[in-house]
Amino acid sequence: MQIIRDIAMLHRAVTALKQGGKSVALVPTMGALHDGHLSLVHMARRVADHAVVSIFVNPTQFGPNEDFAAYPRDEARDAALLVDAGTSLLWAPDVGTMYPGGHSTHIEVAELGADYCGAARPGHFDGVATVVAKLFNQVRPDIAIFGEKDWQQLAIIRRLARDLDFGIDILGAPIARDTDGLALSSRNAYLSGAQRAAAAAFPAALSMAAKAIAGGADVGETLAKAEAAIIRGGFDSVDYVALADADSLERLTAFRKPARLLAAARIGRTRLIDNWPVE
Numbered sequence: 172m173q174i175i176r177d178i179a180m181l182h183r184a185v186t187a188l189k190q191g192g193k194s195v196a197l198v199p200t201m202g203a204l205h206d207g208h209l210s211l212v213h214m215a216r217r218v219a220d221h222a223v224v225s226i227f228v229n230p231t232q233f234g235p236n237e238d239f240a241a242y243p244r245d246e247a248r249d250a251a252l253l254v255d256a257g258t259s260l261l262w263a264p265d266v267g268t269m270y271p272g273g274h275s276t277h278i279e280v281a282e283l284g285a286d287y288c289g290a291a292r293p294g295h296f297d298g299v300a301t302v303v304a305k306l307f308n309q310v311r312p313d314i315a316i317f318g319e320k321d322w323q324q325l326a327i328i329r330r331l332a333r334d335l336d337f338g339i340d341i342l343g344a345p346i347a348r349d350t351d352g353l354a355l356s357s358r359n360a361y362l363s364g365a366q367r368a369a370a371a372a373f374p375a376a377l378s379m380a381a382k383a384i385a386g387g388a389d390v391g392e393t394l395a396k397a398e399a400a401i402i403r404g405g406f407d408s409v410d411y412v413a414l415a416d417a418d419s420l421e422r423l424t425a426f427r428k429p430a431r432l433l434a435a436a437r438i439g440r441t442r443l444i445d446n447w448p449v450e
């Protein structure tokens with residue numbers, strides 16, 4: 172696996188990978204890799220000839236009081252996992268390469284980025300969209316793979332690729348979960364033992380609510396019950412539990428397909444997100 176930090180070298184390396192008509196799938200990450208990320212790499216290897224993974228902790232998608240400085244970083248460990256997963260190339264630019272002095276152009280995500288995590292984290296999706304567009308232009312993959320874990324992000328990236336004519340196929344990968352149902356996340360590392368045990372209440376509440384709504388229960392009441400169950404389970408606050416159109420992300424007050432439960436909740440200083448299909 173090549174580890175590359177320079178854009179001109181990246182272009183040469185990707186051109187070489189593509190020789191003979193070979194395809195490239197990109198998996199963008201912020202590192203601190205877990206089995207969820209690795210499932211995306213495995214998917215990349217199934218759908219393309221080469222898996223390219225990027226690791227970049229993007230400062231512009233963190234708010235001023237968020238965890239940019241504390242975000243876990245261990246490139247040597249990540250690189251070893253990526254070698255085992257069959258990655259061809261690791262793109263690991265530093266902040267100065269991604270945002271050289273004078274960088275002043277960014278993408279603004281309109282309505283898809285306004286609600287849910289966008290409401291709780293102003294500017295977050297503008298930062299995500301801008302860095303993903305830059306990664307697309309840097310790597311020029313045929314395919315890019317994102318996790319369903321970040322459902323709103325996946326919807327925004329699909330729209331970005333279409334709106335700006337990137338000509339890249341965007342694939343969503345299923346959520347990888349721990350045995351107790353908690354979605355794998357780099358941020359789970361922030362949880363104490365007691366918080367980690369309590370966190371299973373989050374997916375449990377979403378799963379119950381999804382079943383109830385699919386079975387015809389009142390949407391407003393079910394969402395309120397889910398919030399209460401998450402708090403009872405040991406969370407300190409709930410940012411949102413919402414029923415959304417799975418594609419447009421429009422809030423739904425009555426069940427119709429395709430629908431997805433979207434949720435974010437805080438336990439201690441850690442903010443966790445999850446989502447669940449309603450079918």
Ligand code: AMP
Binds near residue numbers: 316320348354
């Ligand atoms: P991150 O490093 O958190 O920015 O995540 C990089 C990519 O991995 C994103 O497309 C995430 O949606 C995806 N991802 C993170 N956690 C999971 C998970 N538990 N299951 C599937 N994909 C995930």
